[in-house]
Amino acid sequence: MVVHDRSYARWDGDRDKPVRGVWVIMDRGVSTGLAAIFKRKIFGQLLSFWAFGPFLFALGALYLAFYFRANVATYPEIAQGIEQSGILQLVSPTADNVWGYFLELQIWVCLILCVVVGAGLVAEDRRTNALEMYLSRPLSVWQYVLGKLGIIGFFLTLITVLPVCLLILVQAFLVGFEPGQTAELAGLFWRSIVAGTVFVAFLSVLVTAASALSKRARNASILWVGFLVMVEGLLRGNLQEAFLNPEVHLVSLHFNLSRCMAWILDNQVELARYPDMPVAWSAGILGGWTLLCLAVVLRRVRPVEIVA
Amino acid sequence: MTDSAPILELTDVEVRYGKHVALHDVTTTVGGGAVGLLGPNGAGKSSLIKMLLGLVPLHKGRATLLGRKVSRRASTLRRRVGYMPERDAAFPDMTGFQATWYAGRLSGMPDADARRRAHEVLLFAGMEEARYRMVSTYSTGMRQRIKLAQALVHDPDLLFLDEPTNGLDPQGRAEMLGLVRTLSRDKGIHVVLSSHLLRDVEEVCTSVVVMRQGTVVRSATVAELQAATEDACQVTVAGPVEAFRAACERHGIPVMQTRDQHLQLGVSLAADTQPLFRAAEESEVIVRRLTPVRVSLEDALIDVLGGR
Structure with missing residues (x-):
């Protein structure tokens, strides 16, 4: 018979090591997020296919285009067909196409991920009174918030920044690190990281604020979708129709985000679409939204709820 | 009050929730061992504990806990303190083991140590059979035990227990008090037990702090308090x-x-x-x-x- 020692033993570990609260929260949150995505296996698989499909398609197309181009003598017709179809221009990472069509495809997955993973980030902790448990540990409010932002940020980075960076690296390998093109791709690589970080950070802050405003993940999801429909659809559409003024686009978060990212990526094609509208306006609007969302989160993330 | 070194020293402490004064003119010194925090509802017991944990700010006065000054950023102090909240509080979507392990990780314990300690304290709290069940399926008694395990996992020097026998049946209550008594008398952990159930305090504590309307009206050993009216x-x-x-x-x-x-x-x-x-x-x-x-x-x- 196994005899268990049920008495309490003291712990002799190191109590002075710094607490890596942000990483602990992120680590646990990512596992929980994956569990939420794959709670229904079919849904998880479909979402994964949707999230990584465009990347895998671009990767395959890029490789095949380069392969047939390199073996033009063996496959002259196919190589000519590829040149004429312009597929290489479409899938080769450039400032215009990588953060243009690729992001347009990915943004829907990002929004779904925000609902599945992001909506419950703070809301569920508020519902189960876990904030009191978190903040009675050696953890500051900021560490808690950064940990939560890190969870949704991780998933968004996984399906946006990471594939783009991989595509650029693959392109660099395929062109054989030619000095001129490598320098161009290196520039694009770093710009992509910065632009992607802006995109991921903004979306993360926005969805975390929506989550902090509610005590249930379901309500936060409704709030999140409702907010986007209102701002991106109704408000932008109606104002545009009423005023016929391009500056009306500034109410759209998507528009402002695209403008700022185009500026970071030095995407002149995108910037030239609205030459009279300074990027600083869009940056200011995004900054304002970010501050507002952070203020909401910090106001809601309290260990003690004070009822007036 | 007792011959051991004071664990808690309060001088002219004031705590406010907005305009409402929760604690005022609180001046007392509390020695080690098991201390009962007594008083009617609204006396300020929970507010005092939350202030000591840095969950609510100290508006005026000075408070030291285990020889260190209390502040909202006192994360070093919180590594030495365990807290079992009065309200039902749990990390969402976790089993009993995961919740306890997570609490240890958030308190700065290395992963392996947190796992080992989680098993140990769950065993001590009598949760060995239910540790792999989701916390959301636990009965009230189990939830109280899991909260105790989470408060103990990082082996604190001081344990704050806010109404630990709330909702427990007589047997559960006796077992919970037995655990607290063991910790205080045999394991050298200081315990501050806040309760409106006087028998709980009488059974476990050696000294008491009596509060009324946000201030301390008496601080003495249980024997002294009884002798005074004997x-x-x-x-x-x-x-x-x-x-x-x-x-x-x-x-x-x-x-x-x-x-x-x-x-x-x-x-x-x-x-x-x-x-x-x-x-x-x-x-x-x-x-x-x-x-x-x-x-x-x-x-x-x-x-x-x-x-x-």
């Missing part, structure tokens, strides 16, 4: 009770209660008992039994709070 005795007589009663009043001995041949007199046996025997002689009664009245903590508390 100025009554029970007399059983044979003979004319009414005559004895009248004789007692003539000799200035207050008669508190009379039931058949038993009288409760307001005189301490430690003091001069000659007037009592003179009254017996005058009224021609035989004193058959004379015992000191054991004052319960409840009586003592009512006395301190000015209930009679």
